[in-house]
Amino acid sequence: MAPDPESTRQRIFEAAIEEFAAHGNAGARVDRIAEKARANKESIYRYFGTKDELLRRVLDRFLDERGEQLLPQSQDVDAYAAGLFRYFAAHPEFLRLSLWEGLELGAQPDAHAMDHRRRHYQGKLRSIAEQQDAGTIDPQLDPRHLLITLLGMANYWHVLPQLVRIIFGTEPDAATLDRHEEFVAECVRRIVTPRL
Numbered sequence: 328m329a330p331d332p333e334s335t336r337q338r339i340f341e342a343a344i345e346e347f348a349a350h351g352n353a354g355a356r357v358d359r360i361a362e363k364a365r366a367n368k369e370s371i372y373r374y375f376g377t378k379d380e381l382l383r384r385v386l387d388r389f390l391d392e393r394g395e396q397l398l399p400q401s402q403d404v405d406a407y408a409a410g411l412f413r414y415f416a417a418h419p420e421f422l423r424l425s426l427w428e429g430l431e432l433g434a435q436p437d438a439h440a441m442d443h444r445r446r447h448y449q450g451k452l453r454s455i456a457e458q459q460d461a462g463t464i465d466p467q468l469d470p471r472h473l474l475i476t477l478l479g480m481a482n483y484w485h486v487l488p489q490l491v492r493i494i495f496g497t498e499p500d501a502a503t504l505d506r507h508e509e510f511v512a513e514c515v516r517r518i519v520t521p522r523l
Contacts, residue, residue: 336374338364340392343375343385348420351427352382379432383440386424390447404455404464404477404519409512411481416504419485426486448474464519473519480511 342363346355357378361368375381415422455470464473484491484507492498499507 335366339366339371340388344420347382348423352431387443389421405512405515408477408481408515409508412508412511415485422485465521
C-alpha cells in the first residue's frame with residue numbers, strides 16, 4: 328500500500344508537539360520525532376523544512392487544528408479567560424511550544440508564522456471591539472492591551488507552576504484550580520465592566 332502523505336504529516340505533527348514541548352527547540356531531536364512518528368527524517372525535512380521551521384509550522388498547525396479550543400466558548404471575555412485557564416491546565420503544550428519559540432528563536436517569528444498568527448488573534452481583537460460597541464466591555468480599554476492582559480491571566484499559572492507552588496505552599500489540587508478559574512473570571516468581569 329502506498330504511503331499516505333497526510334497521515335505521515337499528522338504523525339510528525341503529533342510527535343513534534345510532544346518533543347518540542349518537552350525539550351524545546353535546542354533539545355528536540357529530529358530522529359526522536361521521526362521514530363515516534365514512524366517516519367524517516369527526510370520526510371520531516373521535506374514536509375516541514377529545518378528544525379526551526381518545524382517548530383513554527385507545528386505552532387501554526389496547532390492553531391489550525393486546535394485553535395477552536397482556544398477560542399471563547401461564549402462571547403463573554405470572562406468565560407474566554409477562564410476557559411483558556413482550564414484548557415491550558417489540561418493541555419499546556421501550546422504554551423510550552425510558544426515559550427520555547429520565544430526563548431530560542433526570538434520574539435519575531437518568520438513572515439509566514441507572523442501572518443498566520445496575526446489572523447488568529449485579529450479575530451479575538453474584533454470580538455472585543457464588537458463587545459465594546461455593544462456596551463458590554465468598557466470602550467475606553469485598548470483591545471490590544473486587554474487581550475494581552477486576558478492571555479496573561481489565563482497563562483501565567485501554567486507558565487510558572489513553581490511560583491504557584493511557592494505562593495500556595497503546596498501543589499494545587501483540583502479544588503484550587505476550580506477556585507482560581509472562577510477568580511480569573513471575576514477579575515476579568517471587574518476589569519471590563521463599563522464605567523458609569
